[in-house]
Amino acid sequence: MAKCPLCGSTSIIFDPARGEYYCSRCGCVIEQEEVIDHHSLIQAKRDIENAKFEWVSYKDDIKNYTLSEIRRIAANLKLPSYIVREAEHIYYIIYNNDFHRKKNISAEALAPAIILIASEKYNRAVDFSVLCEYVKEQPDIIRYAYLKLLTII
Numbered sequence: 001m002a003k004c005p006l007c008g009s010t011s012i013i014f015d016p017a018r019g020e021y022y023c024s025r026c027g028c029v030i031e032q033e034e035v036i037d038h039h040s041l042i043q044a045k046r047d048i049e050n051a052k053f054e055w056v057s058y059k060d061d062i063k064n065y066t067l068s069e070i071r072r073i074a075a076n077l078k079l080p081s082y083i084v085r086e087a088e089h090i091y092y093i094i095y096n097n098d099f100h101r102k103k104n105i106s107a108e109a110l111a112p113a114i115i116l117i118a119s120e121k122y123n124r125a126v127d128f129s130v131l132c133e134y135v136k137e138q139p140d141i142i143r144y145a146y147l148k149l150l151t152i153i
């Protein structure tokens with residue numbers, strides 16, 4: 001039975017949309033499979049689902065999504081766990097003070113910007129062009145988020 005390398009949980013879930021096996025407890029991406037890009041179909045399905053249901057805990061959904069993006073990107077970049085923990089810590093500071101909303105920064109831009117900041121704290125440079133291969137946002141928007149976060153942190 002597979003175990004999460006971060007928290008030890010055996011509750012591993014497969015997300016077919018991303019081709020990822022991840023821990024349902026902490027969100028750590030454990031394994032990835034190559035996936036055929038059905039992004040537009042999946043997004044259309046999500047749009048319909050979101051139109052049908054009103055999310056009660058929308059803020060928590062955003063928090064969980066952003067944390068999963070941080071973990072997914074870090075796993076793809078093969079960053080050590082101490083950088084992931086630092087990125088999560090930075091995100092909690094931002095989240096608890098609602099800075100991302102005040103600065104109007106999307107989760108897709110916030111996650112890679114936080115990874116850059118956490119990596120720099122430990123003098124572990126992340127190649128920006130490689131980082132951009134694993135993100136959903138445009139490089140200019142990530143740079144904007146990064147610069148905004150530097151003024152906050």
